[in-house]
Amino acid sequence: MTDLWQNSMDHAVAAARRAGQVVQQALQDDRKVMTKSSSVDLVTQTDQRVEQLIIQSVKEKFPTHRFIGEESVAAGEPCVLTDDPTWIIDPIDGTTNFVHAFPFVAVSIGFSVNKQVEFGVVYSCLEDKMFTARRGRGAFCNGEPLQVSHQTDIKQSIIATEFGSSRDPEAVDKIFSSLRNVLCIPIHGVRGAGTAAVNMCLVASGCVEAYYETGIHVWDVAAGSLIVSEAGGVLMDTEGGEVDLMSRRIVAANNRTIAERIIREIDPFSPTRDDAPSKSSQ
Ligand SMILES: Nc1ncnc2c1ncn2[C@@H]1O[C@H](CO)[C@@H](O)[C@H]1OP(=O)(O)O
Ligand SMILES: [Mg+2]
Numbered sequence: 001m002t003d004l005w006q007n008s009m010d011h012a013v014a015a016a017r018r019a020g021q022v023v024q025q026a027l028q029d030d031r032k033v034m035t036k037s038s039s040v041d042l043v044t045q046t047d048q049r050v051e052q053l054i055i056q057s058v059k060e061k062f063p064t065h066r067f068i069g070e071e072s073v074a075a076g077e078p079c080v081l082t083d084d085p086t087w088i089i090d091p092i093d094g095t096t097n098f099v100h101a102f103p104f105v106a107v108s109i110g111f112s113v114n115k116q117v118e119f120g121v122v123y124s125c126l127e128d129k130m131f132t133a134r135r136g137r138g139a140f141c142n143g144e145p146l147q148v149s150h151q152t153d154i155k156q157s158i159i160a161t162e163f164g165s166s167r168d169p170e171a172v173d174k175i176f177s178s179l180r181n182v183l184c185i186p187i188h189g190v191r192g193a194g195t196a197a198v199n200m201c202l203v204a205s206g207c208v209e210a211y212y213e214t215g216i217h218v219w220d221v222a223a224g225s226l227i228v229s230e231a232g233g234v235l236m237d238t239e240g241g242e243v244d245l246m247s248r249r250i251v252a253a254n255n256r257t258i259a260e261r262i263i264r265e266i267d268p269f270s271p272t273r274d275d276a277p278s279k280s281s282q
């Protein structure tokens with residue numbers, strides 16, 4: 001059977017690799033840092049340049065496809081997922097890492113049709129790891145198949161999470177209380193690569209049992225969500241139930257037992273949805 005979206009996926013892999021080269025090159029240069037929603041929500045010219053490079057190359061090849069790109073949304077483009085083929089792009093996931101040369105920086109490209117992610121590509125460019133997944137066909141890193149951890153005992157687990165970009169004390173309190181509860185189960189440890197996409201690839205690779213976060217955006221997790229599920233993992237909302245990629249809440253785990261155990265410890269909150277009507281950027 002021919003794969004309807006294979007051409008698009010091949011293009012995404014090539015575009016992510018090219019984008020990664022631009023990111024790596026830019027690490028040698030001075031990085032001019034600007035801010036977006038707050039003084040800790042960073043963006044550089046490289047984020048904007050890489051996003052434009054990817055979008056232009058896709059437009060030339062697939063002129064009818066739509067886009068949700070982090071930096072385009074920040075510039076006022078709508079963030080709406082329709083049934084049309086849509087490229088969901090985070091040109092640099094881990095901009096704070098990029099600015100500080102902390103070595104986990106990823107290009108994340110998800111592709112959805114009928115609101116379902118068909119393929120995901122995460123290129124962790126400093127590690128030179130190309131993570132790919134095609135719906136129903138497994139997840140891979142540099143061509144090698146990925147499999148989540150088999151662990152079902154939360155006390156034998158490592159959990160990944162992040163502190164996010166909100167410095168609103170109420171939100172930070174919720175993040176800390178959840179983290180305290182999870183850590184004191186007790187678990188073996190807490191980790192965070194500084195990029196949601198890489199954290200999800202760590203779940204898919206079996207290096208951590210789960211990743212959870214509130215405050216992420218659809219471009220942070222669209223590609224990673226398919227990489228996790230195709231590696232045998234599960235995705236849930238932080239209050240349980242199905243994940244909604246526009247809700248800014250996610251639990252990605254190796255299995256349901258681990259996901260549900262973490263969810264019991266999470267103090268949930270709901271940031272403004274990515275597709276909220278009045279929202280032009282955040
Ligand atoms: N100060 C900050 N610390 C950590 N993550 C931040 C952040 N500001 C923005 N983020 C974004 O939040 C995501 C989840 O933590 C990260 O993958 C990162 O995506 P970004 O680099 O594409 O903005
Ligand atoms: Mg991001």
Ligand SMILES: [Mg+2]
Nearest residue numbers: 070090092093
């Ligand atoms: Mg980004």
